[in-house]
Amino acid sequence: MIPLLFIASSLITYKGLKLISKILPVKNPKKSSELIVSKQEISNPEKITNRIFLISSTSLALATVGILFYPPLLYFSILGVTYDLIPLWQNGYKSLTEEHKINVGAVDFIAVSSLLLTGHYFIAALTDWIFYFGLKLVTDMKDNSKKDVVSIFEKFPNSVWLVKNEVEISIPFDDLKTGDVIVINAGEVIPVDGSVTKGVALVDQHILTGESQPAEKEIDSQIFASTVVLSGRIWVKVEKSGKETAVEKITEILNNTAKYKMSAQSKGEKLADDIALPTLMLAGITIPVSGVSGALAILYSYLGDGIRIVAPISTLNFLKVASKNGILIKDGRALEELRRVNTVVFDKTGTLTQEQPHVGKIYTLNDYGENELLTYAAASEYKQSHPIAKAILQEADKRELKxxxxxxxxxxxxxxxxxxxxxxxxxxxxxxxxxxxxxxxxEIMINIMAYCHEHGYSLIMIAIGSQVMGAIELHATIRPEVKMIIKQLQQRHFAVYIISGDHVEPTRQLAEELEIDNYFAEVLPENKAKIIEDIQKEGKSVCFIGDGINDSIALKQADVSISLTGASMIATDTAQILLLDKNLSQLNKLFDLAQELNTNLNTGLATTIVPGVIVIGGVFFFHFGITIASILYTTGLAAGIGHSMLPLAKYHQLEQEK
Incomplete structure (x- = not known):
């Protein structure tokens, strides 16, 4: 039998791997987290993982039947295990030749190869299956939680009304060209950047600018993609569509930063990589003390290796618990990162405030009363569906006006x-x-208008006949749960900030009402991310909560990003976490889950490390072999998986008790 020391030393040296590369040549090996064998497979790593997991499961089944009933089947299991070694070898080869270090792939390859060479076929098949079972869990978690930035076109209509020879014709949105003129009606999303050539309209563009008041658009006014026509009808000359729009430029910035976000390794993978070389060295020096079986036991006790299985299971279960509490966590790492957060930054409009305003004061002139003016305004807006109309109708209904x-x-x-x-x-x-x-x-109405502008209120005037008889003041509506949420965050000793593109006065008033000391007003979209970065430079970990396109770059800059369902498409695609109830009521629960996940992961890490420590000690003091090592390792792994299932079990128990 070839000494394990010779096998290990030859496999972990460059010359050894160079020799094997002549037999199994590697062409453009990919990242260690991917199992890529051909160009076709590059396009779908999930299928590759599923296929290799199926092979490893078949190999384990053959080995199990072979060891219990029909020994020749053990030899058939060797074929599958050997095939599964190819990506492990590629992983280790790339790490050694390009990163100049020994990683977990090299140890796994050496461990499984050594088990095969020493005739431990069942344990080799079991080890192979455990590895790919863990990798499949990790792949499933990434594939299920990963959300690429979705094209803004998905929010746009499939067709638009093109004006040609003064006739409106329907054409596919993708056929639009620069210089075309399209018609956009009330309630529709504007699909292009351009300028108004005819008509007037009120446009809600808070997702771009952060301003709570709608903008008035007339001939020669600039309009932007993804804003919404609240009322009116406008003819728009297309200046930019598709990838040229302002929204698509923001999307491009997000895509350029996504690569960095995706490169971070999990805690378990980093631990396993860090101790890869010491494990191989320890296995090598074990041969003179405990023989080949003892050295195999050292390789099998690989500290931190099991956390690659336990951590994804734990994370997935917490994601399920979160979803059952109205929280969609698209990136499992965000939940782990959330426990380090000590600063929460809120966007103002659409996050702390609702889309629909509410009626503040009703100004009356001449002999008309408040209810009479409100009745006429509500009757006029009765068939409208934009937020201003809804606010007026809601107030009329509250006063029970006919x-x-x-x-x-x-x-x-x-x-x-x-x-x-x-x-x-x-x-x-x-x-x-x-x-x-x-x-x-x-003149009195002009003074009222100046007052409203200063305080960030909208003012809707009412004229009867040829005279202005009054006006309705509209205020931004604070979400009902916000005050409680802010207090809960402050009880956690979090620093709380408000960032807004709105004017200074309404932002200041909101901050005072919510007892928040830190706020920034009139902030341009590109500067929101800069403010987040400045706070981070102070050593703070930032959670940013926003809902607009103007928030998207800030969402990417933050350590953790949260949005609400019903927000702009790009905000919901960019944010790592979505609050599904369209409000902030589950924010405190989210922070609780983050702390519970941290505790669960640490316990899971201990359950996978302790058996390994016992095996290492047992090898040197009690001459443990591979059989005892495999039993202890599997027992520890089962305990870790069982503990990682506790969050979901507790949730089901609480649901049954309700």
Missing amino acids: LPTIDDANYEIGYGIKVVADDKLIRVGSFRFMEMEGIAIP
């Missing part, structure tokens, strides 16, 4: 709306709308 029937069904919609009710011509809309309609604005 709305009059609209006599004239011809709505004239732009910056406002014009209808006939109770034989009166009613106009409801912005200051610009009233100007366009030729209605004089009283």
Whole structure:
């Protein structure tokens, strides 16, 4: 029998691997986390992993039947195990020749090869299966949680209305060209960057700018992809579409940073790699003391190797528990990283506040009362579905107002709306709308408008006949759960910040109301990430919570990123964690899960390391062999897997008790 020392030393030297490379040539080996054997397989590593796991499972089944009933089947299991060694060898070869270090792949290759060479076929098949079982779990976790930045086109309609020879025709969105003119109606998402050539509209662009007030758009106004027309109808000349839009440029930035995010190794893999060389050296010096069986036992006791199986199972179970609590964690590493967070940064508009505002003060002029003006405004907006209309209708419903029937069904919609009710011509809309309609604005209303602008309120004017008779002040609506969440975070001794693209005064007022000391206002999208970076440079670990396209780069910069369902497409694709209930109520539970995961992982690590330590001690003091080592290792691994299943078991128990 060839001494194990010779096998190990030859396999871990460059010359040894160079010799084997003549038999099994490696062409462009990939990262150690991938099992790639051919160019075709590069496109789908999940299929490769599944195939090799099937081979290893078949080999284990053959070896089991062989050792129990029909020994010749043991030899058939050798074929599958030998095939499975190829990617392990590629892994170790790349690490040694390119990274100049011995990694876990080299140890696994040497361990399984040595078991085969010494006739331990069943243990070799079992070891092979355990390795690929763990790799399959890791691959499944990555494939199920990984979310590439989804193309913004998925939020756009498949077709658009193109104006050609003054006729509107429907064409596929992909056929749009620069210079084309398209029509966009109320309630539609704007699919291009361009300029308005005809019409007027109110556009919600908070996901780009962070401003809570809708923007008024008229001829020559610039509009941007993924913003929404709240009311009105506009003709837009296409300047940029598809990959040229502002949104797609942000997407490109995100894709350029994704590679770095994906390169980090798990704690278990790093531990296994770090002790790879010491394990091989210890196995080599064990031969004179305990013989080949003792050296094999040392290789089999490989400290930290089992955590590659236990950690993914534990993480997957916590992800399931999180999802059952209304939390979708797209990247399992985010949950582990969350326990280190000590600073939470909120975007203001759409995150701390709801999309729909609420009515603040109703200003009245002349002899009209609040309820009368609100009744006319609500009747005018009755058929509209944008947030401003909903806020006015909600207030009218709260006051139990009876709305009059609209006599004239011809709505004239732009910056406002014009209808006939109770034989009166009613106009409801912005200051610009009233100007366009030729209605004089009283000086008192101009002063009110200046006050609202200073405080970040929207102001909707109401004209009856040819005179402005009042206005409705709209305030941003704070999410009902926010105050409780902020207090819970502060009780954890977290620093809390607000970042907003909105004006200073509304941001300051919100910060005061929520008792938050740190806030930034009028922040451009590209500067949000810079603020996050500056906070990180102070040694803080940052969790950023945002919902808009303007938040996407900041979401990438943060250590952990969270968004809400119902946010912009790019924000939900970029964020590592989504709160599925469209609110922040589960944020505290999320931090609890992060701490519980850390405890579970540490216990799992101990269950895989302790048996290895016992084996190493037993080899030198009690002459343990490969059989005892395999029993202890498998027992420890089973205990680790059992412990990693506890979170889900506890959740089911709590559900049954409810």
